[in-house]
Amino acid sequence: MAGNALEALLQALASGAVKVVDLTQPLQAATPVIQLPPIFAPSKPFSMQEISRYDERGPGWYWNNIACGEHTGTHFDAPIHWVTGKDYPNNATHNIPVERFIGPAFVIDVAKEVAANPDFLLNEEGVQSWEKRHARITPKSWVLVRTDWSKRANPQDYLNIKQDGAHTPGFHKSAVEFLAKQRDVLGVGVETVGTDAGQASNFDPMFPCHTLMHGSNKFGLASLTNLDQLPPTGAMVIAPPLKIVNGSGSPLRVLALVPAG
Numbered sequence: 001m002a003g004n005a006l007e008a009l010l011q012a013l014a015s016g017a018v019k020v021v022d023l024t025q026p027l028q029a030a031t032p033v034i035q036l037p038p039i040f041a042p043s044k045p046f047s048m049q050e051i052s053r054y055d056e057r058g059p060g061w062y063w064n065n066i067a068c069g070e071h072t073g074t075h076f077d078a079p080i081h082w083v084t085g086k087d088y089p090n091n092a093t094h095n096i097p098v099e100r101f102i103g104p105a106f107v108i109d110v111a112k113e114v115a116a117n118p119d120f121l122l123n124e125e126g127v128q129s130w131e132k133r134h135a136r137i138t139p140k141s142w143v144l145v146r147t148d149w150s151k152r153a154n155p156q157d158y159l160n161i162k163q164d165g166a167h168t169p170g171f172h173k174s175a176v177e178f179l180a181k182q183r184d185v186l187g188v189g190v191e192t193v194g195t196d197a198g199q200a201s202n203f204d205p206m207f208p209c210h211t212l213m214h215g216s217n218k219f220g221l222a223s224l225t226n227l228d229q230l231p232p233t234g235a236m237v238i239a240p241p242l243k244i245v246n247g248s249g250s251p252l253r254v255l256a257l258v259p260a261g
């Protein structure tokens with residue numbers, strides 16, 4: 001046991017000294033899907049069709065066919081998702097080195113700002129002020145932004161689409177540039193339907209989080225939940241996407257390991 005880090009971790013899990021928190025939203029037909037401006041092609045929502053259920057179609061077994069876009073529900077964004085990330089080697093779901101799916105979590109809480117302004121954008125100054133209050137963000141870590149947006153249970157409130165498009169929080173390009181270039185993160189995770197703000201099709205550059213994160217060979221995690229159960233520092237996130245060959249992303253289960261107490 002002494003010197004065996006994995007055995008120590010397993011013991012901590014067994015004793016409850018380390019807890020597992022599920023950061024995943026349920027995946028079902030009602031799961032909200034991003035609504036881009038109508039000039040862009042849409043993504044299919046999740047659907048499920050029964051193959052058999054202990055019946056004449058299969059007397060001893062239950063199973064379903066499923067369909068959805070890669071970017072449905074709680075999902076992973078690979079660098080190849082964006083034109084700025086298209087030329088990196090090993091930039092798709094099947095060939096990203098698996099070590100890069102696991103890292104420490106730094107959780108930036110902007111729930112108060114977002115409650116006052118659904119279009120709130122986290123900027124570089126916001127990240128640096130968080131670092132002064134908590135800790136410097138270390139390389140190869142996940143930065144998760146807590147907005148409490150996932151508490152909006154009704155898909156209409158979650159997507160928050162008005163006449164001029166979606167109004168959901170996100171990043172100012174200054175924060176994305178800082179996290180990617182000055183802090184060398186694995187990627188960012190958010191509670192909203194995508195990693196960019198609802199109004200980000202009107203930003204310069206368009207969709208700055210996608211443009212700059214994937215342009216730096218980094219990842220995105222969208223539609224996370226339960227970020228309010230994480231400490232600002234000290235948790236670990238495990239987020240491996242499905243091994244879709246040349247996939248741009250995939251739905252996934254995201255787990256956090258959190259020290260108890």
Ligand code: 23J
Nearest residue numbers: 034071077193194195196207
């Ligand atoms: C395509 C275009 C714009 C956006 C997105 C996809 C996503 O948010 C996504 O799920 O990657 S903003």
Ligand code: MN
Nearest residue numbers: 071077222249
């Ligand atoms: Mn996506």
